[in-house]
Amino acid sequence: MRPFPPAGKPAVLAVTLVALIAAALGAQTAPAPSGPVIRLAYRSLQPGEPIIVFLEADRSVKSAAVTFLGRTAELRPTRSSPTTRLSRTAPGNPPGADVASVFAFLGIDVQTKPGPYVLTVRLRKAGGVVENIRKDLLVVARTFPSTKLQFKPEYVTPPASLQARIKREAELIGLAMSVVTPEWLGEGPFVVPNDAPSWSNFGQRRLNNNVLQSLHTGLDIRVPFGEPIKASNSGRVVMASDLYMGGKTVIIDHGLGVFSTYGHMSELLVKRGESVKKGQTVGLCGTTGRSTGPHLHWSFKIFDARVDPEAMLRLPL
Numbered sequence: 039m040r041p042f043p044p045a046g047k048p049a050v051l052a053v054t055l056v057a058l059i060a061a062a063l064g065a066q067t068a069p070a071p072s073g074p075v076i077r078l079a080y081r082s083l084q085p086g087e088p089i090i091v092f093l094e095a096d097r098s099v100k101s102a103a104v105t106f107l108g109r110t111a112e113l114r115p116t117r118s119s120p121t122t123r124l125s126r127t128a129p130g131n132p133p134g135a136d137v138a139s140v141f142a143f144l145g146i147d148v149q150t151k152p153g154p155y156v157l158t159v160r161l162r163k164a165g166g167v168v169e170n171i172r173k174d175l176l177v178v179a180r181t182f183p184s185t186k187l188q189f190k191p192e193y194v195t196p197p198a199s200l201q202a203r204i205k206r207e208a209e210l211i212g213l214a215m216s217v218v219t220p221e222w223l224g225e226g227p228f229v230v231p232n233d234a235p236s237w238s239n240f241g242q243r244r245l246n247n248n249v250l251q252s253l254h255t256g257l258d259i260r261v262p263f264g265e266p267i268k269a270s271n272s273g274r275v276v277m278a279s280d281l282y283m284g285g286k287t288v289i290i291d292h293g294l295g296v297f298s299t300y301g302h303m304s305e306l307l308v309k310r311g312e313s314v315k316k317g318q319t320v321g322l323c324g325t326t327g328r329s330t331g332p333h334l335h336w337s338f339k340i341f342d343a344r345v346d347p348e349a350m351l352r353l354p355l
């Protein structure tokens with residue numbers, strides 16, 4: 039895997055309304071830049087990749103939102119301190135403190151068609167002034183592996199008596215991830231839920247019992263049976279249920295539209311509504327649901343985009 043390059047290298051784009059760019063950021067002695075600075079952080083612009091949009095702006099910007107691939111996300115403070123909120127920057131602070139830092143997560147869904155797309159950041163300023171900053175992005179094709187799997191027939195063609203349950207559970211999963219918490223609940227970068235090696239099989243096309251049936255939208259980790267599965271970042275549990283397909287599953291809301299899912303566990307050790315800390319054990323590895331043996335199915339959604347967990351680990355948080 040290619041790591042995120044350090045700031046300033048080509049993959050971190052800077053768009054600015056003034057000639058002054060990143061040099062002024064974080065410099066406590068220099069005055070704040072007079073225009074907003076937008077930075078995008080990503081591993082690559084390909085299907086299945088997450089993007090973070092960072093904005094540094096002065097007090098004239100009251101709020102900001104980014105639109106990309108049909109989804110609009112409000113930019114929110116990078117820390118929970120109220121002084122970092124765009125609209126609440128305290129008057130009388132030194133110039134450096136007037137620069138608010140906000141961000142938003144976006145995802146390029148694993149099935150996004152490669153091609154040119156426009157990313158727009160909309161700034162709402164004092165006096166009702168609205169300013170749009172456009173950036174052209176090219177989503178490049180990515181080749182995903184394919185494989186053949188054998189399951190018990192009732193998991194590939196579930197009996198009619200189970201169809202209603204599967205449909206209802208899919209709706210509940212969608213519902214659990216439909217509410218966007220407007221603040222970042224995570225603490226620092228995402229971490230692996232267990233140190234065991236993975237199959238690096240995100241995006242894999244699957245022939246289940248010789249029928250091209252599914253796209254693998256998570257990452258499978260070879261965790262031995264009964265070993266702890268840990269929250270990859272802090273957040274709130276929005277689902278802790280035993281599902282027909284996913285088995286014993288935990289979904290964590292990390293805020294700002296980012297959700298992580300842990301499936302096929304043998305035991306659930308958290309409850310819906312509970313706040314969890316990064317690294318906290320949420321369950322034990324198992325092989326419940328549609329599973330061929332003990333492993334962890336780990337996946338991420340950013341709004342409705344399914345993204346690669348290995349890329350989430352590299353986000354500069």
Ligand SMILES: [Zn+2]
Pocket residue numbers: 254256257258334335336
């Ligand atoms: Zn899986």
